[in-house]
Amino acid sequence: MKFTEEHEWLRPEEDEENVVTVGITEYAAEQLGDIVFVELPEEGTTVVKEDDVVVIESVKAASDIMAPVDGEIVEVNSALEENPGLVNEDPLGAGWFFKIRVEDMSALDEFMDEAAYKKFI
Amino acid sequence: MTELLRTPLYGLHDALGGKMVPFAGYEMPVQYPIGVMKEHVACRTGAGLFDVSHMGQISIRHPDGPDAAAAALERLMPQDVIGLKAGRQRYGLLLGDNGGILDDLMVARRDEDLFLVVNAANKVADLALLRDGLPECEVTSIDRALIALQGPAAEAALEAVAGGAAEMSFMDVATLDSAFGPLWVSRSGYTGEDGFEISVEADQAEGLARALLDQDGVVPVGLGARDSLRLEAGLCLHGQDIDAHTSPVEANLLWAIPKVRRQGGDRAGGFPGAERVLAEIEGAPTRLRVGLLPEGRAPMRAGVELFSGDRAVGRIASGGFGPSVEHPIAMGYVDIDHAGLGTRLEGELRGRRLPVEVTGLPFRPATYKR
Numbered sequence: 001m002k003f004t005e006e007h008e009w010l011r012p013e014e015d016e017e018n019v020v021t022v023g024i025t026e027y028a029a030e031q032l033g034d035i036v037f038v039e040l041p042e043e044g045t046t047v048v049k050e051d052d053v054v055v056i057e058s059v060k061a062a063s064d065i066m067a068p069v070d071g072e073i074v075e076v077n078s079a080l081e082e083n084p085g086l087v088n089e090d091p092l093g094a095g096w097f098f099k100i101r102v103e104d105m106s107a108l109d110e111f112m113d114e115a116a117y118k119k120f121i
Numbered sequence: 122m123t124e125l126l127r128t129p130l131y132g133l134h135d136a137l138g139g140k141m142v143p144f145a146g147y148e149m150p151v152q153y154p155i156g157v158m159k160e161h162v163a164c165r166t167g168a169g170l171f172d173v174s175h176m177g178q179i180s181i182r183h184p185d186g187p188d189a190a191a192a193a194l195e196r197l198m199p200q201d202v203i204g205l206k207a208g209r210q211r212y213g214l215l216l217g218d219n220g221g222i223l224d225d226l227m228v229a230r231r232d233e234d235l236f237l238v239v240n241a242a243n244k245v246a247d248l249a250l251l252r253d254g255l256p257e258c259e260v261t262s263i264d265r266a267l268i269a270l271q272g273p274a275a276e277a278a279l280e281a282v283a284g285g286a287a288e289m290s291f292m293d294v295a296t297l298d299s300a301f302g303p304l305w306v307s308r309s310g311y312t313g314e315d316g317f318e319i320s321v322e323a324d325q326a327e328g329l330a331r332a333l334l335d336q337d338g339v340v341p342v343g344l345g346a347r348d349s350l351r352l353e354a355g356l357c358l359h360g361q362d363i364d365a366h367t368s369p370v371e372a373n374l375l376w377a378i379p380k381v382r383r384q385g386g387d388r389a390g391g392f393p394g395a396e397r398v399l400a401e402i403e404g405a406p407t408r409l410r411v412g413l414l415p416e417g418r419a420p421m422r423a424g425v426e427l428f429s430g431d432r433a434v435g436r437i438a439s440g441g442f443g444p445s446v447e448h449p450i451a452m453g454y455v456d457i458d459h460a461g462l463g464t465r466l467e468g469e470l471r472g473r474r475l476p477v478e479v480t481g482l483p484f485r486p487a488t489y490k491r
Binding site for chain 2: 033
């Protein structure tokens with residue numbers, strides 16, 4: 001599992017080559033507060049690193065989540081449409097946002113591991 | 122940047138884990154560890170304790186007594202201040218010469234004076250305006266803390282600390298004795314709930330707040346939930362829903378201007394902006410503040426533009442998620458020909474037009490003890 005400075009986590013799927021699941025960290029979810037709405041990208045969308053791909057609205061404000069890498073959105077967590085609070089309850093599990101297929105898994109190398117991220121926050 | 126001020130309850134916020142943010146020149150708690158949503162719900166089901174010490178407290182005295190002070194204040198406000206009985210409070214507006222709302226406030230008639238509670242961001246300007254406009258009166262800024270206690274558990278909690286609270290009705294004011302000195306209490310608030318606002322000596326404020334927090338069901342609530350609570354209650358935030366350009370009529374605050382100050386009334390007009398305000402009452406304003414209910418789950422916040430077909434017909438002034446109505450809610454200004462209840466409009470959100478319906482206010486009925 002890798003972590004970005006924007007408080008996103010990236011977890012390579014074990015059974016799907018070059019597919020990475022993306023969500024936000026516990027720290028980010030706590031900072032955002034109670035999340036009441038998540039707008040997800042369409043499956044099949046091709047995105048470029050740093051594109052805004054997800055909008056999350058907390059009680060307080062709207063925030064954008066960026067694509068951490070180039071790739072194609074292959075699946076989104078549609079459970080969040082009905083139950084956006086999953087992001088607060090289980091940010092590293094049931095609160096994931098999307099799965100993205102990347103060309104080159106070495107794009108993940110620049111990100112922090114868990115120990116480095118813990119130091120970062 | 123000027124240094125932020127702190128209220129007498131700063132130490133308590135810190136001890137309770139409040140997340141502090143700048144607001145109207147003060148360092149104020151936006152939320153505590155349980156978060157905005159739970160604080161909001163706790164206020165509606167138990168009671169919320171809010172530090173509102175940043176707000177302005179002003180005493181107005183006239184050498185001939187409070188009747189004379191009331192008559193003088195009517196020169197600046199379109200309310201019936203003269204008719205306000207001792208021990209009662211009323212919502213009021215300070216208007217500019219263009220009929221715009223310079224501030225909204227509460228005015229209480231006490232035995233010796235008029236007591237005003239005004240918005241934090243406007244208190245300096247209000248003091249100057251009152252001193253300038255009421256030269257025969259003594260206008261004093263009162264340096265006390267102010268605590269709001271709101272929700273169904275508020276009555277029992279305050280009664281346990283200051284006997285007599287339970288006998289008060291909505292918009293009554295009284296001075297109650299307590300272990301924390303005399304409390305200037307009004308039965309009112311900014312949440313749509315039954316509750317109280319309590320003015321206390323600054324050095325007694327933390328003791329009083331802790332004593333109230335010790336009562337059943339009382340939780341500390343920050344500015345985040347204060348905003349969602351007042352939005353569900355359909356109450357205006359000055360600087361956002363009303364300002365120096367909006368008239369009371371377009372702000373849908375006509376209920377606050379009694380017949381006696383309207384055309385044909387015994388004391389019609391005689392306040393700043395009367396020409397515009399009275400004409401809008403007789404005719405119609407060009408736009409109106411309305412409730413707005415987005416159909417989808419996406420909140421529509423301040424600044425979202427509203428359309429009917431290709432025509433831009435308005436803008437959202439306050440919006441967000443209503444934790445008790447469990448739905449996005451908003452208020453905004455809409456051209457008068459599109460302001461009818463049930464009118465379907467579209468709000469532009471991130472480049473897309475999403476349906477939103479004009480609806481009545483409040484979103485949640487108030488539970489005042491009348």
